[in-house]
Amino acid sequence: MEGRRRGSKSTSQTTERRPQQETGNMSSWFERQLSSHQFQLAATALVSGITVAGLIYGGQAIRRKVAVEELKASIPPLDEEHQAQRLTDFGVASPLPSATREEDRVATIARRAQQGDYDEDLVNEQLTRTASFLTPPRFEKLRSSFVIVVGLGGVGSHCTAALARSGVSHIRLIDFDQVTLSSLNRHAVATLADVGTPKVQCVRKRLEAIVPWVGWECLNEVWREDQGERLLARWDKGRGQKPDYVVDAIDNIDSKVELLKYCHQHGLRVVSSMGAGCKSDPSRIFVGDVSASVEDPLSRTTRRKLRMLGISEGIPVVYSTEKPGPGKAQLLPLPEEEFLKGKVNELSVLPDFRARILPVLGTMPAVFGYTVANFVILEITGYPHEAGAGKGREKMYDGILSGLQGLEERLARSGGQDPMGLKIPVSKDDVGYLVEEVFHSKSVVSGLPTRLVLTRWRAPKDGSWIDERWDGQKLSKLQLEDLVCMTKEEAAMHEKEVLKGGKPPEVVYDVDVVQLVERRRQEELHYGSYR
Numbered sequence: 460m461e462g463r464r465r466g467s468k469s470t471s472q473t474t475e476r477r478p479q480q481e482t483g484n485m486s487s488w489f490e491r492q493l494s495s496h497q498f499q500l501a502a503t504a505l506v507s508g509i510t511v512a513g514l515i516y517g518g519q520a521i522r523r524k525v526a527v528e529e530l531k532a533s534i535p536p537l538d539e540e541h542q543a544q545r546l547t548d549f550g551v552a553s554p555l556p557s558a559t560r561e562e563d564r565v566a567t568i569a570r571r572a573q574q575g576d577y578d579e580d581l582v583n584e585q586l587t588r589t590a591s592f593l594t595p596p597r598f599e600k601l602r603s604s605f606v607i608v609v610g611l612g613g614v615g616s617h618c619t620a621a622l623a624r625s626g627v628s629h630i631r632l633i634d635f636d637q638v639t640l641s642s643l644n645r646h647a648v649a650t651l652a653d654v655g656t657p658k659v660q661c662v663r664k665r666l667e668a669i670v671p672w673v674g675w676e677c678l679n680e681v682w683r684e685d686q687g688e689r690l691l692a693r694w695d696k697g698r699g700q701k702p703d704y705v706v707d708a709i710d711n712i713d714s715k716v717e718l719l720k721y722c723h724q725h726g727l728r729v730v731s732s733m734g735a736g737c738k739s740d741p742s743r744i745f746v747g748d749v750s751a752s753v754e755d756p757l758s759r760t761t762r763r764k765l766r767m768l769g770i771s772e773g774i775p776v777v778y779s780t781e782k783p784g785p786g787k788a789q790l791l792p793l794p795e796e797e798f799l800k801g802k803v804n805e806l807s808v809l810p811d812f813r814a815r816i817l818p819v820l821g822t823m824p825a826v827f828g829y830t831v832a833n834f835v836i837l838e839i840t841g842y843p844h845e846a847g848a849g850k851g852r853e854k855m856y857d858g859i860l861s862g863l864q865g866l867e868e869r870l871a872r873s874g875g876q877d878p879m880g881l882k883i884p885v886s887k888d889d890v891g892y893l894v895e896e897v898f899h900s901k902s903v904v905s906g907l908p909t910r911l912v913l914t915r916w917r918a919p920k921d922g923s924w925i926d927e928r929w930d931g932q933k934l935s936k937l938q939l940e941d942l943v944c945m946t947k948e949e950a951a952m953h954e955k956e957v958l959k960g961g962k963p964p965e966v967v968y969d970v971d972v973v974q975l976v977e978r979r980r981q982e983e984l985h986y987g988s989y990r
Contacts, residue, residue: 597840613645613824615708621832635681736817898944
């Protein structure tokens with residue numbers, strides 16, 4: 460035993476000595492290397508290289524800084540001779556082609572005219588017919604007005620041309636896009652020479668040759684709500700007057716809705732142009748409230764999204780009541796090979812902008828644009844006209860809401876629940892949204908547009924109509940997606956057979972009706988997510 464203990468102790472001491480020996484050997488190796496002549500030469504070379512590199516890069520940085528300062532100092536201050544523009548949304552400068560001698564002459568005259576160096580008698584002579592029509596007091600309002608046009612395609616360019624020719628003296632143009640060859644069939648002033656140039660500069664340049672005294676502010680950028688305060692600011696970079704009117708000629712729904720919402724919330728008067736694509740009958744173009752526009756897909760989608768934001772009326776729009784039909788133009792689908800290349804939404808110029816081809820008869824955007832301009836002129840001058848009013852359906856919505864309240868109370872009573880004090884989670888705005896936007900003011904059963912009401916589509920699976928989890932409060936379990944639109948007579952039969960009789964709708968109605976209800980329900984679930 461004692462021998463084994465001595466052996467173990469000896470082994471332990473040997474193990475303890477090994478790390479110490481290895482450490483000593485490593486230290487000796489480092490000492491030898493550090494004292495080595497070759498190592499000292501290598502270290503000296505490394506330190507010298509780092510020092511030289513630092514001096515070189517430091518000298519270059521100093522020279523770059525001096526060069527940048529000299530370059531900045533050489534840039535002249537901005538004035539009429541030296542002008543600057545904002546970068547486009549693509550991060551590049553707006554391309555401006557070389558001007559011809561005639562264009563230089565026109566630009567020179569325009570600059571002088573905008574500074575007041577232009578015979579006012581010539582202006583009055585050119586605008587004499589407009590002045591005679593409006594009378595001098597109203598004409599002076601137009602001459603001193605400031606209008607912003609957002610979107611300079613077919614509609615916006617014709618609207619701008621009409622406003623400038625009629626006497627509006629201050630116009631701000633907002634558009635991110637450039638003139639394309641395919642847009643020449645409907646653009647008001649663009650020529651082949653303008654293809655590839657910013658639309659805002661094209662419109663300004665061409666109209667300066669007609670009305671050189673008009674002041675222009677050209678913003679070659681896309682409308683964004685977070686930039687609304689700057690884009691819709693007062694004239695002369697915020698130092699002048701507020702805009703008298705804003706014209707929405709955007710063809711992208713999301714941007715259009717953002718612009719209309721911004722103007723509505725900030726008290727800016729705005730008029731919006733709906734879709735001119737696929738339209739061919741100028742006699743069907745009207746000015747009315749957004750709540751009254753029908754048979755226009757762009758208007759319907761715009762109206763629905765505005766309702767989700769709490770805006771149901773109060774925005775005048777120019778729209779067409781022309782109905783689509785066999786043989787008429789339709790939105791052209793993208794070729795199959797485009798789908799095979801990848802995501803279709805990546806084909807557009809900017810995110811969320813349409814990439815599909817919209818057939819346009821060149822005359823229709825002009826009619827829309829001149830209708831918009833005509834409305835703006837009459838509004839600014841106070842000339843007598845019938846401004847588009849809303850549908851005036853508030854009373855009807857109240858009646859539908861009252862009928863829905865009564866239905867929920869009857870159903871609760873039939874299920875053995877006390878409906879006294881029952882509240883339903885549906886407002887008058889919800890009623891308008893469902894009737895107008897989801898069900899298009901028609902019964903899902905017969906398609907009739909009269910004597911409409913809202914009713915549940917199915918009875919609750921548990922047979923309970925009221926949520927009584929809170930003391931002193933009775934809340935209906937009703938949800939918006941549970942409701943459908945019917946005539947009063949159809950709803951009475953539906954209440955008897957389905958809601959109280961226990962029959963599923965699939966037994967009572969044809970498959971077409973059931974499928975229509977499901978489509979409408981899916982639409983409401985999709986759009987309802989944005990409310």
